[in-house]
Amino acid sequence: MSQNLKSASQSAHDKLKGSLYLTIAASIWGGMFVVVKIVVPSVPPMILVWSRYLIAIIALVLFCLQQKVDWHIAKRDWPLLIGIGLIGQLASIVFQETGTMLANAQIGSIVTATTPAFMTLFAAWLLREKLSWQQLLAVTSATTGVVLAGGGFHVKPQQLLGVGSLTIAALTWALMSVLLKKVPARYPALQVTTVGTAVALIGLTPMIFIGYPHFNWAVLTTPKVGAGILYLGIISTAVAFVLWNKGLQYLRASQSGLFFFFQPLVGSLLGWLVLGEALHVSFVVGCLLIFAGVGLTLREP
Known part of the structure; x- marks a missing residue:
């Protein structure tokens, strides 16, 4: 009996810890949409992503050195x-x-908030996670809340x-999040994030120098753009990716996806505060539905 209570207490603690990591990561990404909307007019999306990863890999390597990460990775895991x-x-x-460049910050955050629904489907397919009525109700509630929080899908x-x-x-992104659950537990989130960022940077580099041979790189050193890229690289990439990957370790993939809804919530709010994008009365109702969906997820055994 005592052992069961201890196990239940540890499970609840892990769930809260994972929830905190995922909420912070998703909230950071919500703010990212606004930063991208400010920076993108001066920088093509591909160069923005490449610059962001270049800053991120430097920060991640420094974190790895500080944490003394063991870099032995089995061949089968590469x-x-x-x-x-x-x-x-x-x-x-x-x-x-x-997509954010072609739409706007609110639409960007709302459309990508379909990620949890895709995560639930991928988890059922790849991880054989069973879908409960509580999960489906949570996803439906939070998805409806996202659309309402953004003022409807206009x-x-x-x-x-x-x-x-x-x-x-x-x-x-949903597929990637579910695949992360298949990574052996011996690899810390920081290590997995660093490898993924390095792969993305290597893959982007040839495309950047072939596709943008005449780009004015001096634009990246202007205060507004430079500050935006530093934020995207260090906070939105290095820090948020590690937090998201770490949070996924504590919850099932189908549960984890619900916390992604904090991204459109923060994105819509900041889009209104910073960019002057319209914020409808339905925002409050949407927020309540999102929190209801997350609450159902936390209560699920």
Whole structure:
């Protein structure tokens, strides 16, 4: 009896710890949409992502040195770690940046918030996680809340390409998040994030120098753009990716996805505060539905 109570207490503690990591990471990404919208007019999406990863890899390597990470990785695990980098940190982020440029910060955060639904499906397929009525109700509640928080899904015809790009970003990010659950526990989140970021940076570098031979790199040193890229590289990439990957270790993939809804919540709020984007009355109702969905997830055994 005592052992069971101790186990239950530890499980609840781990769930709260994972929830905190995931909430902070998703909230940071919500603010990222606003930063991207400010910086993108001066910098093409591909160069923005490349610059962001260049800053991130420096920060991550320094973190790894400070933590004295053991870099021995089994040969059989390399394909999975490389695949995670290509799918999540390369493809997903490029589509996300492009979609945000073609749409707006609110639509960007709302469309990519379909990620939890995709995560639930991928978890059932790849991890054999069973879908409960509570999970489905939580996803439905939070998804409805996201649309309401953004004032409804008002998309102009010229923004459809952006919506398509953002949908691909959501799909690839969901797949990456579920694949992270298959990474052996002996590899810390910091190590997995560093490998994925390095893979994305290596994959992007040839495309950058072939596709943008005449880009004015001096733009990156201007105060506004430079500060934005530093934020995206250190906070939105290095710190947030590590927190997200670490949070996934404590919860099931289908549960973890619900915390992604804090991204559109923060994105919509900051889009209103900083960019002057419209914030509808339904925002409060949407917020309550999002919190209800997350609450259902936390209560699930």
